[in-house]
Amino acid sequence: NAGVTQTPKFRILKIGQSMTLQCAQDMNHNYMYWYRQDPGMGLKLIYYSVGAGITDKGEVPNGYNVSRSTTEDFPLRLELAAPSQTSVYFCASSYTDWNTEAFFGQGTRLTVV
Amino acid sequence: GESVGLHLPTLSVQEGDNSIINCAYSNSASDYFIWYKQESGKGPQFIIDIRSNMDKRQGQRVTVLLNKTVKHLSLQIAATQPGDSAVYFCAENLLGSNYKLTFGKGTLLTVNP
Numbered sequence A: 001n002a003g004v005t006q007t008p009k010f011r012i013l014k015i016g017q018s019m020t021l022q023c024a025q026d027m028n029h030n031y032m033y034w035y036r037q038d039p040g041m042g043l044k045l046i047y048y049s050v051g052a053g054i055t056d057k058g059e060v061p062n063g064y065n066v067s068r069s070t071t072e073d074f075p076l077r078l079e080l081a082a083p084s085q086t087s088v089y090f091c092a093s094s095y096t097d098w099n100t101e102a103f104f105g106q107g108t109r110l111t112v113v
Numbered sequence B: 001g002e003s004v005g006l007h008l009p010t011l012s013v014q015e016g017d018n019s020i021i022n023c024a025y026s027n028s029a030s031d032y033f034i035w036y037k038q039e040s041g042k043g044p045q046f047i048i049d050i051r052s053n054m055d056k057r058q059g060q061r062v063t064v065l066l067n068k069t070v071k072h073l074s075l076q077i078a079a080t081q082p083g084d085s086a087v088y089f090c091a092e093n094l095l096g097s098n099y100k101l102t103f104g105k106g107t108l109l110t111v112n113p
Helices: none
Strands: A004-007 A010-013 A019-025 A031-037 A043-051 A054-057 A064-066 A076-078 A087-094 A102-104 A108-112 B010-014 B019-025 B030-038 B045-051 B056-058 B062-067 B072-077 B086-094 B107-112
Touching: A004 A087, A019 A031, A019 A087, A019 A108, A043 A064, A102 B045, B010 B019, B019 B030, B019 B086, B019 B107, B030 B062, B045 B056, B045 B062, B045 B072, B072 B086
Parallel strands: A010 A108, B010 B107
Antiparallel strands: A004 A019, A019 A076, A031 A043, A031 A087, A043 A054, A064 A076, A087 A102, A087 A108, B019 B072, B030 B045, B030 B086, B056 B062, B062 B072, B086 B107
């Protein structure tokens, strides 16, 4: 049982480049989330999804886009990378909403130079 | 600013001692709280949760206490082990904001052998 899988684990981008962070879960969870974690800080919600075809903004959505075409996958898109997007990105999933246990991926460390 | 904060950014304990990690929250409407453990290079891992209608909840070697009067949350780890060394985050779920879990900045727990 793989749980939540994120790829890549590390990436360096140049300013203005774009990329997609992949997230997949095999637990048949309805709810999925993208968080970013800056050094020495807690996690901030970027986007979330309550099911296939449904997404919504979190606390810090600017500069990002998401899609949820299947229950399993929830990719995060950076269109024009900026240094402020240097962070560690975590994907998470849960069966229902946050009132139940959420499972996190291992994270993607992104550096924008 | 964030409504969830931690009193101590770092905590160092001897192996076998009990650890207490504290967290303060400012929103009396918060109705659900979670403690996460994050080891270096890994995603957060759920430890224990508590709802606002409870004062105390126990797990394996961990106890969470909730004091709604002073808006304070604590995580107690019994017989702390080297494997407990990690950053511990408390997170707050605001009533009516199920998808916007607010994380504190974290406390680094170091267990000395």
